[in-house]
Amino acid sequence: MITVAHDALEKLVAEMIGRAGSNPEEAGKVARNLVEANCLGHDSHGIGLVAQYMDHARTGALTVNGHISLVSDNGVYLLLDGNMAYGQVTGIEAMELGIDRARTAGAAIVGLRNSHHLGRIGAWGEMCAKAGFISIHFVNVVGHRPLVAPWGGAEARYSTNPYCTAVPATDRNPMFVLDMATSRVALGKVRVAYNAGKEVVEGALIDHQGRPTREAAVMYEEPTGALQAFGEHKGYGLALLGEILGAALLGGPVTDPKHQERNTICNSMLTVIIDPKGFGKDIPFGDLIDSMLAYVTSARPAEGIDKIRIAGEPERETSAERKANGVPIDPGTWARLVEAGVNAGLDRHQFDGIAK
Template sequence: MRYLPAPELTLFCQQLFHAAGLSLDDAQLLADSVIGSSLAGHDSHGIMLVGRYVKEIRGGEIEKECRLTFDKEFPSTATINANNSQGHVASQRVTQLAIDKALKNGVSTVTVHNLGHLGRLGTYVEMAAMQDCVAIATINNHGGATWMAPFGGTERRLPPNPLAVGAPTGGEFPLVLDMSASNVAVGKCIVAQAKGESIPIDWILDPAGNPTTDPSLLIGPPAGSLIPLGGQVAGHKGYALAFMMDILGGALSRAGCSHTTDYVSQNGFFLTVIKIENFVALADFHKEAQQLIDWCKSSPKVDDSRDILAPGEFEYLTRLERIADGLPVPESVCESYRQMAEELGVENILEL
């Protein structure tokens, strides 16, 4: 394991993405987003995806230029075709559009289709929270890339469509919920497999529908499936959540709802942004948010060694730690970065 400084790693990734074909500005947006996800502790949506994105850009699997066109637009809504643009880049621009509409009109909802993989969903609701708005977002996988079995089933039928909610607090960090509708995100199983680690028994089912601790059985072949949030007893909750998020991310965005197990490297994106001051004074909202945080933290602890955290606080604390100590990057990932730099003629500033 190598511990790499975030500023240098961000610059290195920007150079990789630029050499692969993105404009310098778009490469910076993508690098900031990817490394930002890892700073927040979500490597499955951060450093582990650099190679995938370079491959997609170089291979023409996504468009090198971000181009957004409007299927429909009204003062507070829009349906947008991202024309297979890089997901992080397009989603940041779409999110800012939604924020601008909300700040002008009070509430906005924007949906997007033909959008490349957008990474960590919490990034976008956090953008809104940092501009004193509340945001609610979800995605689907554009009708495909189904990883999760329905409750009571053994074969993949749905993605673990995530739900993200962001809100400002006026304090050190915004509140951010970013949760999968499965017990775990696919990327965390991939990370565990890369590290040669076993996984908890309630994360995935093997191809026969049995719980397993072997992360390789998710990918196959033959393929296993993710267990819905709630597990073997209460998985109907995660299944229903994924189902309804598929409606918002698929049917409302023109991306289409899940219908195939074929791999699809695109997202349908749904985002609603709310201007707080159209409902209550911002200071009052901050006061209520802080009061709720304090109230929950006042509970006696089951284990004194584990703090009670507010949503988004783990990411805040992890970010502080990783800024100070560097990002932990597995040797196998460092080697893949070194090879990409050599192939693309990028200076190996990290001495990988």
């Protein structure tokens, strides 16, 4: 593995995104979001996406230096269009509007449709949680070939459609952030395995004949296979809620033949933002969470496990380690990043100088 300091990596990625047409502010937002994903251990949503983003910028499959536009404003309801701008921009703008609305109305229901890749959805949940609000996110993904087979199916029909809920920190516990793909693993994790020449966990993939496999190549080489839903019919059902609530409800593009094969990544997202004090300031919400988590995490760890963790805790531990010791990057991902940078006019020595 190649190791790069997170600040040097962020500076490099910002320069690369800038070479694809973004102004410095936008390039910085994209770079911070991607490198932060790596720091948190979500390499699937990190710098491995840079080359793809740059390709989309060059072909016009995303709107460089774009912003959201307001479609409708109806009380707690805000409907926004992302205009296929960078999700690292539209996500921030949508959450800022939603948080402001929740402060005045006690809640907000924010629809964001037609955004380029929103990246790690947990980032938007964390924005809300840091502001003191609970948030629930349903997301769909279109713009490329289907990736995930419906439960019982032998071929792909929809994508990894993430789900996220984030809860603010209490006096005794940090924020709770459940952020997950509705597939057994995110496609990016298969990409990381493919680039590293490793197998994927059992139960995550099927080949083109519908047979279980651990070979990551089935998602990147012909004939292609498909990802499987997590939890069998449960993940499948949650993924379709991403289509129904995250896109159809908003008038965004849904998974069907019309909206596939556009060679881009298009996300729509429904975000529900809730003020924890909305049902009454006398409800001991934080104390009840602390009591519950203390009991749950007091369970005796299974063999080979050091302690019981809550959602978001592994990411915080990984972030502390990687920010102190550098971000590990597999050789395949690094080679593609170098190639994209050199093709954009960067000197190869810029990469050699920060890699260990």
